[in-house]
Amino acid sequence: MRQVLIIGYVWPEPCSSAAGSRMVELIELFRRQGWPVTFASAAALSEHRLDLASLDVPEVSIRLNCDSFDGFVAALQPDLVLFDRYFTEEQFAWRVERVCPEALRVLDTSDLHSLRDARQRSLKARQQICANERERQQVGAVLDDQATLYTQMAGSDVAQREIAAIYRSDLTLMISDYEMQMLQGPFAVPPALLHHCPLMLIPPRQQPLPFAQRAHFVSIGNFRHAPNWDSVLWLRHGLWPLIRQRLPRAELHVYGAYPPPKATALHAPALGFQVRGWASDAHEVMGAARVCLAPLRFGAGIKGKLADAMACGTPSVTTTIGSEGMAGALPWPGAVVADAHAFADAAVSLHEQPDAWARAQQAGYAILQTRFDREAHGMELVQRLLRLASEREGQRQANFVGAMLRHHAHKSTQYMSQWIAEKNRRTDS
Incomplete structure (x- = not known):
């Protein structure tokens, strides 16, 4: 050309x-x-x-x-x-x-x-x-x-x-x-x-940190993208309270470009819910976390945040929307769940169990090798x-x-x- x-x-x-x-x-x-x-x-x-x-x-x-x-x-x-x-x-x-x-x-x-538009309309209809808002965030x-x-x-x-x-x-x-x-x-x-x-995908420059040197949960995504903003709302009002009940000292660090005031207003350090905003190096923040949370209720395409999680050796918990088009017949590097309680159970398990965490990490590497060469x-x-x-x-x-x-x-x-x-x-x- x-x-x-x-x-x-x-x-x-x-x-x-x-x-x-x-x-x-x-x-x-x-x-x-x-x-x-x-x-x-x-x-x-x-x-x-x-x-x-x-x-x-x-x-x-x-x-x-x-x-x-x-x-x-x-x-x-x-x-x-x-x-x-x-x-x-x-x-x-x-x-x-x-x-x-x-x-x-x-x-x-x-x-x-x-x-993506059809799924968003389906979610809104439900x-x-x-x-009330509490019930809406349980969907x-x-x-x-x-x-x-x-x-x-x-x-x-x-x-x-x-x-x-x-x-x-x-x-x-x-x-x-x-x-x-x-x-x-x-x-x-x-x-x-x-x-x-x-x-x-371009692999990260550094070797992934081991389980013992990581802490907390991470969620990342551009706030201008509607599925990402919806996932932050579901985390804040529906999912994080369930996880925090089980892990009272845990923290969730929410990153993303262009956070609006309504997003920063969700920042609640006392509850472990921290809206951090822009991350200059997504691999750095992803690689420091123990588990990536991506509760996408609607969307389409391939989720870059989940590909980054695999590349950084970070297990993830997501939905069928999040995993779509990524793993094929291979096991997911973490868990794919449908409802709030299953999401919280999987997040806590990965955060607390080194063996399950290590197996999930290896599953992520297999997906990258097989499907994202x-x-x-x-x-x-x-x-x-x-x-x-x-x-x-x-x-x-x-x-x-x-x-x-x-x-x-x-x-x-x-x-x-x-x-x-x-x-x-x-x-x-």
């Missing part, structure tokens, strides 16, 4: 979210092939963003609904354009296709947003029938099967937009094999349009992209649904964007 253009929904923040880490993994993979990479985004520059210049990646600020983007892409002439999430594809793919029709258009979903994780999820997703605006973007793209990178199954099964998306590309997944993706480049026209011809969606959807998006651009020009003048 003579030039790769990545259009980011946000600027990469590898210390703030799994999505940020994944983006850096992809950039580094492309750079290792000798492919020049340019990163562009319409987002405001963020506090914790990575200095892309350190990776020899130029940064370009672009504007939504502005014809200046067309000139930028025409000058760059990328062979591959990677769209970070479906709404970025909606905004810019029609412009890329018009200016550089030969460029491969690849979508990275990060996670299947429509799946909570709405509760009499467990969403356990809907694929048939039920399809029913909830199929009529939603998010699912229709996201899956249309998948069809319009030459290839879509899926981080979770569960989501691959959802798309190829109930939604009947052709396998030729999808590529399973999980996190390509950095070199293997990286090479598979590179080979798929090179093969796609040589077979591009044939695949596009076979993807009639994608061509039809590009014709109709891009025309409406194009005309709306051009109307906004013209309106902005008149306002500026």
Whole structure:
């Protein structure tokens, strides 16, 4: 590839979210092939963003609904354009296709947003029938099967937009094999349009601390991500009181980028519940804890916090939502539970029993070796992209649904964007 253009929904923040880490993994993979990479985004520059210049990646600020983007892409002439999430594809793919029709258009979903949205709506529906906040925070994780999820997703605006973007793209990178199954099964998306590309993890720099040198529990996650905020609420009001009853001196350290005032208001040192906020080194705080708690009641994709826990040798307690797409048939490195009391039992057991803790740690290493091999997944993706480049026209011809969606959807998006651009020009003048 003579030039790769990545259009980011946000600027990469590898210390703030799994999505940020994944983006850096992809950039580094492309750079290792000798492919020049340019990163562009319409987002405001963020506090914790990575200095892309350190990776020899130029940064370009672009504007939504502005014809200046067309000139930028025409000058760059990328062979591959990677769209970070479906709404970025909606905004810019029609412009890329018009200016550089030969460029491969690849979508990275990060996670299947429509799946996360359906589970969040399911959780809210169950909570709405509760009499008070205490009861709402006792509701467990969403356990809907694929048939039920399809029913909830199929009529939603998010699912229709996201899956249309998948069809319009030459290839879509899926981080979770569960989501691959959802798309190829109930939604009947052709396998030729999808590529399973999980996190390509970089191991921590230091040897993990032993059981005796660790203390307390840890929970980590960007507070702006709705599933993470919900898990903090469940911890504070439903789960931590049960654990604290059994371990009166235990502490839970809650880390995450961008904590809002409502999160810091939960800080209660007397109860052992400590909201610490931003962690400059997630591996350091994860590696110092004895057990990671990730009580996710809804969500999608691969959970970076749980991958980090495995890499740091830290057993974890989570839900089926948290473990989804990660372990396959291998045993979980800790426990996967469905309700509050089972969660507390598993957390206390791992915290107090060195043998169980050591077995869980080894299970985590096995998952990383078997399912998250950095070199293997990286090479598979590179080979798929090179093969796609040589077979591009044939695949596009076979993807009639994608061509039809590009014709109709891009025309409406194009005309709306051009109307906004013209309106902005008149306002500026």
